[in-house]
Amino acid sequence: MIAPAERDAVLAVLADYGWLIDEGRFDEWLDLFTEDCVYKVVPRENLALGLPGCLMLCENKDMLRDRVTALTEANKYNIHVPRHVIGLPRITRVAADLLAVEAAYTVFQSDQDGEARLFSVGSYLDRVQLAGGVPRLKEKLVIVDSFAIPSLLATPL
């Protein structure tokens, strides 16, 4: 059983995850992860075939910090605004303070002329740690259905 407060914690961390990327608030976004986090972006095709190739791979929070630093500096020229719409999550318990979370996601991008398009579709396979009352992402696996990325993959999905 998942308690209402646990479900709320999961809904909150997913909402924060998408919102902080879309608003470019990457320092707060980093705070959502544990120090020993794993963050991977994998094309669905590779997952299905058991191939190890990733679009992005960070095996701890320092690698994610590096990524954000690079992004923040390169981002000056990023002319697209992302917008995450994350679906209702499936939640199952892995351990007393660890939940497995599965959710569909979509990312839309708008350009400087205010034209929007679908940018990415796929699913999140997450591990959310609840220790200490603050939910944290211990693992974030982004499975990209739309792996034919139509432009630069700069910001995280």
Next chain:
Amino acid sequence: MIAPAERDAVLAVLADYGWLIDEGRFDEWLDLFTEDCVYKVVPRENLALGLPGCLMLCENKDMLRDRVTALTEANKYNIHVPRHVIGLPRITRVAADLLAVEAAYTVFQSDQDGEARLFSVGSYLDRVQLAGGVPRLKEKLVIVDSFAIPSLLATPL
């Protein structure tokens, strides 16, 4: 009034509904329905005009099982991956252990080249039964706004 545990049950059954279709886990998907379930896919136009035509009609769980068997066997050649994004549900009580649920849905499809497109948009009008602590779909009415289906309607919406 809808209790937090009841809302959580509705969020969970909606999330399961979409996820299990997208992952092709149709046996578990069938478990979400009651034996006396009704499952209908109706173009919005027909509903508005009071026309009885459906894109899919199952009047009990055995009809749904047949459908899944056909689908599982034909599915070998299905080359699209669906992805459901279901919006926040409106919940109202019909009886002590029966809730009416209304939600917008979108289904995106990705092909084998990793190209994604919007496949279907509409709404769900559901009846969720709470008896025995396990939420089950007693009725699922899918109203399709985008009834000009751009390809085969194989998997359920």
Next chain:
Amino acid sequence: MIAPAERDAVLAVLADYGWLIDEGRFDEWLDLFTEDCVYKVVPRENLALGLPGCLMLCENKDMLRDRVTALTEANKYNIHVPRHVIGLPRITRVAADLLAVEAAYTVFQSDQDGEARLFSVGSYLDRVQLAGGVPRLKEKLVIVDSFAIPSLLATPL
């Protein structure tokens, strides 16, 4: 801390907001707002540059009632069906009975031939009042990322 009942109230008012627009039930939609409500639709570009221009501006509920009257009368010729899909909300407390809510939104439109397209993408910055146990929108700021509106902006976003 946000209590489960408070989070449920926010989820419910967001779901009602989108659903009642999509179903054209504007009288019930008006009931979601406080008398002293503010409703604004702002292109993201204007917000970023500090420009005051709005696509829609209602500074109290009477202005919103006027808007709905105009819409209901003009709507006879509206041949598109909107469908809101609203993402998981971020919720923070502003005062004992006032919550700040941030959420991504998408609106899809289907035409009379059943063809659907992405119509609008952006975010909601809301203030939800909880006084009296019934959640009400005291402020709704719609930030439109896709400000190149591809056709008439008749119905609210």
